[in-house]
Amino acid sequence: MVPSPIVRFPRLSKASMIPFMKGCFCLVGSGFFVLLQMFTLITYAQKGKLDSEVVFTIERTGCFGDCPIYSAEIRLDGTVVYHGERFVKTEGHRTHKISPEAVQKLVKLFQKKDFLSMKDRYETNEFGMSLTDLPTTITSFSLDGKTKTVVNYFGAPRQLESLEDAIDRIGGLLEYIGPV
Numbered sequence: 001m002v003p004s005p006i007v008r009f010p011r012l013s014k015a016s017m018i019p020f021m022k023g024c025f026c027l028v029g030s031g032f033f034v035l036l037q038m039f040t041l042i043t044y045a046q047k048g049k050l051d052s053e054v055v056f057t058i059e060r061t062g063c064f065g066d067c068p069i070y071s072a073e074i075r076l077d078g079t080v081v082y083h084g085e086r087f088v089k090t091e092g093h094r095t096h097k098i099s100p101e102a103v104q105k106l107v108k109l110f111q112k113k114d115f116l117s118m119k120d121r122y123e124t125n126e127f128g129m130s131l132t133d134l135p136t137t138i139t140s141f142s143l144d145g146k147t148k149t150v151v152n153y154f155g156a157p158r159q160l161e162s163l164e165d166a167i168d169r170i171g172g173l174l175e176y177i178g179p180v
Contacts, residue, residue: 056106058167059138062086067135068178074171078103082176090176102170109166110141113159116148122156130154137164 059071069085082094110116124130131154139160140149152160168174 053142055103055142056110056167056171057138057140058164058171058173061136061138063135064133066180068180070173070177072167072171072173074098074103074106074167076103080171080173082173084176087178087180088176089178089180094176096172098170098172106166106170107143110143110163113163115139115141115150115160115163116143116146118148118150118157118160120149121151121153122160123151123153125155139164139167 053076054073055076056074057072060068062069066087068088070083070088072080072082074080078098078100080096080098082090082096084091084094134154137152138149139152140147142148150156150160152164168177
């Protein structure tokens with residue numbers, strides 16, 4: 001049997017504890033303290049992660065013809081990640097930034113159009129009829145820990161289609177999409 005190695009944690013002075021402890025005067029072994037430091041750093045890192053949260057996504061699927069096939073996400077910090085597949089001007093991955101004001105404009109527009117209360121799926125019109133081989137647009141919006149995804153195949157209200165178009169326009173996606 002091979003003996004396990006002994007792990008020794010460095011002793012930390014009270015002065016080095018202050019930034020991490022934030023007023024806690026617990027005196028414990030240094031091993032526990034290192035774990036506490038790691039937990040605190042992870043918590044700070046997660047708080048800093050808020051700016052990179054995905055707020056909007058859009059995906060447009062193919063159809064029988066030459067409908068643009070692409071997807072994109074817009075993050076809270078203005079980062080836009082685009083992936084073009086077919087029938088678009090730019091195929092492949094692209095990343096760019098939009099202003100935080102542009103992201104807030106989209107947030108306010110989605111709130112004004114009441115995106116969160118829309119149906120989850122639109123596949124038929126008001127008479128229960130549908131068509132075949134249309135493109136599908138899948139849009140999501142996340143805010144305050146809530147995410148709503150809406151699938152638009154056919155029969156969606158005009159306000160949903162205007163929000164989809166706003167993502168393309170305000171998100172700077174038209175430059176990548178076309179015309180082909």
